[in-house]
Amino acid sequence: MRRVPRFVLHALLAVFAILLTGPVAFAQQPLRIGIVTLISGPAAGPFGVPARNAAELTAEMLNAGTVPAPYTQKGFGGRPIELVIIDENGGPQKQVAEFRNLVPRVDIVIGYISSGDCLAIAPVAEELKKLTILFDCGTPRIFEDASYKYVFRTGPTGTMDNVSVALYLVERFPNVKSFAGINQNYAWGQDSWADFEGAMKTLRPGVEVKTSQMPKLFAGQFGAEITTLLGSGAEVIHSSLWGGDLEGFVLQGAPRGLFEKHKVILSAGEPAINRLGARIPDGTILGARGPFGPFAPDTELARWLKTAYADRYQVPPNYASFKMAQAILGVKAAYEKAKGGGSDEPDQDKIIAAFENLTFEGPGGTVKMALGKGHQAVMDAAVGTTKVQNGQLTIVDVARYPADKVTPPDGVKSDAWLKSGLKK
Amino acid sequence: MNNILSVAFDGIVYASWLFLMSAGLTLIYGVMRILNVAHGSLYALGAYAACSLAGAWLTAGLPAAGSFAMLLAAAILVGCVFGPLLERGLLQWMYGKDEVVLVLITYAVFLIMEDVIKLVWGVDSMLLPEPYALPGNFMLGGLAYPVYNLIIIAIALVTGLALAFALHATRRGKLLLAVIHDREISMAMGIDIGRVYLATFALGATLAALGGAFTAPTVAVTPGIGVEVIVLAFAVVVIGGLGSLSGAAIGALLVGLVRSATVRYWPEAELFSIYAVMAIVLIARPKGLFAAQEARKI
Numbered sequence: 001m002r003r004v005p006r007f008v009l010h011a012l013l014a015v016f017a018i019l020l021t022g023p024v025a026f027a028q029q030p031l032r033i034g035i036v037t038l039i040s041g042p043a044a045g046p047f048g049v050p051a052r053n054a055a056e057l058t059a060e061m062l063n064a065g066t067v068p069a070p071y072t073q074k075g076f077g078g079r080p081i082e083l084v085i086i087d088e089n090g091g092p093q094k095q096v097a098e099f100r101n102l103v104p105r106v107d108i109v110i111g112y113i114s115s116g117d118c119l120a121i122a123p124v125a126e127e128l129k130k131l132t133i134l135f136d137c138g139t140p141r142i143f144e145d146a147s148y149k150y151v152f153r154t155g156p157t158g159t160m161d162n163v164s165v166a167l168y169l170v171e172r173f174p175n176v177k178s179f180a181g182i183n184q185n186y187a188w189g190q191d192s193w194a195d196f197e198g199a200m201k202t203l204r205p206g207v208e209v210k211t212s213q214m215p216k217l218f219a220g221q222f223g224a225e226i227t228t229l230l231g232s233g234a235e236v237i238h239s240s241l242w243g244g245d246l247e248g249f250v251l252q253g254a255p256r257g258l259f260e261k262h263k264v265i266l267s268a269g270e271p272a273i274n275r276l277g278a279r280i281p282d283g284t285i286l287g288a289r290g291p292f293g294p295f296a297p298d299t300e301l302a303r304w305l306k307t308a309y310a311d312r313y314q315v316p317p318n319y320a321s322f323k324m325a326q327a328i329l330g331v332k333a334a335y336e337k338a339k340g341g342g343s344d345e346p347d348q349d350k351i352i353a354a355f356e357n358l359t360f361e362g363p364g365g366t367v368k369m370a371l372g373k374g375h376q377a378v379m380d381a382a383v384g385t386t387k388v389q390n391g392q393l394t395i396v397d398v399a400r401y402p403a404d405k406v407t408p409p410d411g412v413k414s415d416a417w418l419k420s421g422l423k424k
Numbered sequence: 425m426n427n428i429l430s431v432a433f434d435g436i437v438y439a440s441w442l443f444l445m446s447a448g449l450t451l452i453y454g455v456m457r458i459l460n461v462a463h464g465s466l467y468a469l470g471a472y473a474a475c476s477l478a479g480a481w482l483t484a485g486l487p488a489a490g491s492f493a494m495l496l497a498a499a500i501l502v503g504c505v506f507g508p509l510l511e512r513g514l515l516q517w518m519y520g521k522d523e524v525v526l527v528l529i530t531y532a533v534f535l536i537m538e539d540v541i542k543l544v545w546g547v548d549s550m551l552l553p554e555p556y557a558l559p560g561n562f563m564l565g566g567l568a569y570p571v572y573n574l575i576i577i578a579i580a581l582v583t584g585l586a587l588a589f590a591l592h593a594t595r596r597g598k599l600l601l602a603v604i605h606d607r608e609i610s611m612a613m614g615i616d617i618g619r620v621y622l623a624t625f626a627l628g629a630t631l632a633a634l635g636g637a638f639t640a641p642t643v644a645v646t647p648g649i650g651v652e653v654i655v656l657a658f659a660v661v662v663i664g665g666l667g668s669l670s671g672a673a674i675g676a677l678l679v680g681l682v683r684s685a686t687v688r689y690w691p692e693a694e695l696f697s698i699y700a701v702m703a704i705v706l707i708a709r710p711k712g713l714f715a716a717q718e719a720r721k722i
Binding site (some may be wrong): 227 | 542651
């Protein structure tokens, strides 16, 4: 009788081992997380796709247990996570329908870049009783105008962006007498301008507003607006433009001397660094909607995200990537706190209870769920100035502002806080 | 005085850009009775093709001035490939259907093309700033303006004059005018309508791509740029009168100047100003400023 070849025996042993261990390995159902981000449309390039990339990278590395401390445990408390990715493009009405379809398919939803989408989704999440984490949208109205049990936001509000750039400006140019603005004519642009104008009038009473340009969203061409700004006599120009509009504004304004003649503030300018690089003129004041991207503190978590993201996607992660990774890590922290040392998976109410008022570490630094009855994050702010060195754009003269200096106290609305003189 | 000068110049620059977009749209409607929503996609394709061609030219280290030729080449390439492809491959099977059905068909093409563009070029913006900065600036009323703006005005002027000449002073142009005036009689007189349609659509597509190609150096070319353009071009064409080339020119100038003045003196109303012009014109002349009077057919 011929002997059975050794490799066949090895193969049989391997199959036997898999059959024995398989039921144990696959017993745990993955936690399904719905990720909603702009995968198409003009905001996909600067925000949506970098956020999706960060979500995929973070989920994969969490499942492999290769994210640094305090997130070394695999998945969420040892339970693997699985992403269901949905396109946010199409407007609030479409997103509400998409959200209703998504809710039965997932355990948790993380998403939404547009403030309009966030305002529409929050009450529906409450109605459907689904834990929903808003990761990027900036409007402070979410938790200032309503109170939610099932909705959290792990990124700071837009008020912080504009108060921090105003503080940065008046510290460096204490005698500033006039300013102008160019912001998109929709909620984000209008709110940003109102916050900056309010902060400036509080910090420098008597400061003059020369002009407030409000071009249409995605207008792309700003010839007449740049002419008006150049002729306005304003010392400072504030802009919360983003994406293609921001890039077009820089490309059209820089050759005409706009950035030389005026001190220009780009409050949400950080994502343009990867696209425009050294084309952003020296001396431009830049914000990143929080301590993200080049403003991130030098921590192991920040280094992890920067290295792993750049290795995989060949570009540095921008603030949208940071905020998505931060949201996922925040939910993980809440999940594991709710689970404690036990072996049972926590239910949604336990995760919510653990998430309220939680303090956790993200790649942008410490995040405190301090506003909106413990549902709205606050973080330190960071602002810097551009400088081209050896052909590369760098950020110099970075200033950091504690969270309580750039955000209103809990229960106080942003506009009232600005009018009150930023009182604590 | 300087303010009025800058408002007028900015208005003329914007009008030139609008005219490039709306000339092709109104020509196609005049001849074929198709309100071509896919015009926005052809504009976007022109912009993307210009970024790719001129970008490759500059990356190869060839003389920067040659990038202008690449912009023109991109427009012609897009117009001559996608114009006939759409007309022969799709639209020729739809003639005779209701105008609303044709709008829906071209809208479907627009949506498909948006995704095709995303598949080919991705979602990141494309930048081609070199041709914009290359000719430098000139001073007007104490403010710096890019010479590139003068190039846009020149292209619009040359395009408008060439179209007017071709339509009114050449045999083929007169054949086209005959088709605009009465398609059935033209067919009865032996005009090959199919060829006229093909040539018109290819020309219209090239004009859209020309607008996109020469806009590319001034903006970030991003997914969705065709949407913004098609809405504005529709407004201009409706103000001027559907199918009227001179109407498109006057409509573009009117919108350009009103927008520029609004940006200067009442910036909050910029979004509203273009549609205010359209509403006022349509109240006074429901078919637009230069719409041809149609003979009643029995």
